Amino acid sequence: MRESEAPESRPYHHGDLRRALVEAACRLLEKEGAQALSLRAVAREAGVSPAAPYHHFKDKSELLDAVAHEGWEKLDLAFQAARDAHTSPPDRVRELGVAYVCFASQHPDLYRVMYDCSRDKADMPAHVLENEESAYRRVREVLVSAGADPSDEIGLELAAIACWCAAHGLAEMTSFKQFEPLKEALGGEEAFLRGVLAHVGVFAKGL
Amino acid sequence: MRESEAPESRPYHHGDLRRALVEAACRLLEKEGAQALSLRAVAREAGVSPAAPYHHFKDKSELLDAVAHEGWEKLDLAFQAARDAHTSPPDRVRELGVAYVCFASQHPDLYRVMYDCSRDKADMPAHVLENEESAYRRVREVLVSAGADPSDEIGLELAAIACWCAAHGLAEMTSFKQFEPLKEALGGEEAFLRGVLAHVGVFAKGL
DNA sequence: TTCTTATTTGAACACCGCTAAGATAGCGCG
DNA sequence: CGCGCTATCTTAGCGGTGTTCAAATAAGAA
Incomplete structure (x- = not known):
C-alpha cells in the first residue's frame, strides 16, 4: 500500500x-x-x-500560509546568494532588490500566494521583517553603511519601506505587456529592473 | 413589476x-x-x-473588468482634484502620488479588483497608460518640468515606472499592521505616505 | 396580427470549501 | 500478548460557486 x-x-x-x-x-x-x-x-x-x-x-488559508512560508524561505535563499556574490554594501543592497524582483518574476504564482496571504491578514510574516537576519534588517544596515544617519530612526524606517514597496510594486508590474518594448530596448528584463530600481532610495545609492 | x-x-x-x-x-x-x-x-x-x-x-472576469473600469474612472477624479489643488509641477506630481495611495487606502476592495484584473491579463487598461490625459503622461510631464532631460526617453520612462511601482507597492502595503507605530509617530497615515514617497524618484523632487 | 430576435428564467452539471460520522491503524498500558 | 485510546483517514453530504442550455417571455418588425 x-x-x-x-x-x-x-x-x-x-x-x-x-x-x-x-x-x-x-x-x-x-x-x-x-x-x-x-x-x-x-x-x-x-x-x-x-x-x-x-x-x-484548520482551513484552506492555513495550507496556503504553509505554502507561502515555503516561498519566503526560497526567497531567503535567493537573498543569501545575492549577498554572497558581492562585497560592498551598496552593491549588496542593490542586488538584494534585483534578486527580490527576479524571484517574483521567476515564480509569479508562488509570489502571488505569498503576498495574498500577507494582505489578507494585513500582516507580513514576522521572520521577514522582525528577525535579526531578515531581509528588512539587511536593507537598513546597508542604508547606514551607505551614509544614512543611524540616529534618524524614522528616516531609516521610511527609506527601507520605500525600497520594499518599490520592489513589491515592480515585482507585480514587471510582467505587464506595456513594458516589453522598453525591456527589449534595454537588452533584457534584468536591465529593466535595475533601471527602475535605480530611481528608488537606497537602491540608487548603489550605483 | x-x-x-x-x-x-x-x-x-x-x-x-x-x-x-x-x-x-x-x-x-x-x-x-x-x-x-x-x-x-x-x-x-x-x-x-x-x-x-x-x-x-461572457464571463465573471468580464464583469469584474467593468467594475475595475469604474474604479479607474473614480481614481481619475481623485487625480484631477489633486492636480487642481496645486499649481507648481513638483507639488502636483507629489500630490498625485499621495492621491493615488490614499484612493487605494480608502477603497481597498475596489483597488484590489482593479489590480487583479490587470495582473490576470498582464496588461494595464489602455487609457491609464497610453492616453494623452492619462496619469502616467502627467507624471512624465512633471518629470520634465522638474528638470529631467526630455530627450532621454528611456530615463524618463524608467523614472515614471519607478514612481508608479512605488505607489502601487505602498498602496498594497500601507495597511500592514507593522507600520502602525510609525504612522502614529508621524501623526497619521498621510504623513506616513508622504514620508515613504519622498524616497522615490520624482516624488522626492517635490519636497 | 405574426414572426423574429433579444432578453431572462429554471434546471442542471461539475467543482468548491467545509463538516460530521464511521472505519482504520498505530500507540500505550494492563 | 491483548485491550482500549487516540490520531488519522474515508465516505457521504451540505450549501455555495461558475457556467451551460433549453424553454419561456417580451419587445420590435413586417
Missing part, C-alpha cells in the same frame, strides 16, 4: 501528510498556476481524500 | 441590466468586501436570476 518512500519514522498512516500536502501544493502551483490551487486538487495530487487535509490545517 | 426607475429609454425587459449589474457589484463590494463578490451574489443584488448576467458579460 505504500508507494515509494523511505521507511524513516512513519509515525502514522501516511507518514508526514502535512509536508506531503505542502509539497503537492507547490507542485500544483508550478504546474497549473495559482487559480488551480484548490484544497481538493491538492488532496488529489497527494493521493488522499478531500477531507484529509483538515486534520493538518 | 418595475421597481422605481425613471422610464427613460428602457429598450428591453430590465432597462439597462448591464449597468445595473455593475452598480450592484460596486454596492456589494463596499458592503461585503471583495471576497463576497460572486456572480450569483451580484445577480441576487440586482434582483435577477444567476444566468442573466451571461447575456451582458
Whole structure:
C-alpha cells in the first residue's frame, strides 16, 4: 500500500501528510498556476481524500500560509546568494532588490500566494521583517553603511519601506505587456529592473 | 413589476441590466468586501436570476473588468482634484502620488479588483497608460518640468515606472499592521505616505 | 396580427470549501 | 500478548460557486 518512500519514522498512516500536502501544493502551483490551487486538487495530487487535509490545517488559508512560508524561505535563499556574490554594501543592497524582483518574476504564482496571504491578514510574516537576519534588517544596515544617519530612526524606517514597496510594486508590474518594448530596448528584463530600481532610495545609492 | 426607475429609454425587459449589474457589484463590494463578490451574489443584488448576467458579460472576469473600469474612472477624479489643488509641477506630481495611495487606502476592495484584473491579463487598461490625459503622461510631464532631460526617453520612462511601482507597492502595503507605530509617530497615515514617497524618484523632487 | 430576435428564467452539471460520522491503524498500558 | 485510546483517514453530504442550455417571455418588425 505504500508507494515509494523511505521507511524513516512513519509515525502514522501516511507518514508526514502535512509536508506531503505542502509539497503537492507547490507542485500544483508550478504546474497549473495559482487559480488551480484548490484544497481538493491538492488532496488529489497527494493521493488522499478531500477531507484529509483538515486534520493538518484548520482551513484552506492555513495550507496556503504553509505554502507561502515555503516561498519566503526560497526567497531567503535567493537573498543569501545575492549577498554572497558581492562585497560592498551598496552593491549588496542593490542586488538584494534585483534578486527580490527576479524571484517574483521567476515564480509569479508562488509570489502571488505569498503576498495574498500577507494582505489578507494585513500582516507580513514576522521572520521577514522582525528577525535579526531578515531581509528588512539587511536593507537598513546597508542604508547606514551607505551614509544614512543611524540616529534618524524614522528616516531609516521610511527609506527601507520605500525600497520594499518599490520592489513589491515592480515585482507585480514587471510582467505587464506595456513594458516589453522598453525591456527589449534595454537588452533584457534584468536591465529593466535595475533601471527602475535605480530611481528608488537606497537602491540608487548603489550605483 | 418595475421597481422605481425613471422610464427613460428602457429598450428591453430590465432597462439597462448591464449597468445595473455593475452598480450592484460596486454596492456589494463596499458592503461585503471583495471576497463576497460572486456572480450569483451580484445577480441576487440586482434582483435577477444567476444566468442573466451571461447575456451582458461572457464571463465573471468580464464583469469584474467593468467594475475595475469604474474604479479607474473614480481614481481619475481623485487625480484631477489633486492636480487642481496645486499649481507648481513638483507639488502636483507629489500630490498625485499621495492621491493615488490614499484612493487605494480608502477603497481597498475596489483597488484590489482593479489590480487583479490587470495582473490576470498582464496588461494595464489602455487609457491609464497610453492616453494623452492619462496619469502616467502627467507624471512624465512633471518629470520634465522638474528638470529631467526630455530627450532621454528611456530615463524618463524608467523614472515614471519607478514612481508608479512605488505607489502601487505602498498602496498594497500601507495597511500592514507593522507600520502602525510609525504612522502614529508621524501623526497619521498621510504623513506616513508622504514620508515613504519622498524616497522615490520624482516624488522626492517635490519636497 | 405574426414572426423574429433579444432578453431572462429554471434546471442542471461539475467543482468548491467545509463538516460530521464511521472505519482504520498505530500507540500505550494492563 | 491483548485491550482500549487516540490520531488519522474515508465516505457521504451540505450549501455555495461558475457556467451551460433549453424553454419561456417580451419587445420590435413586417
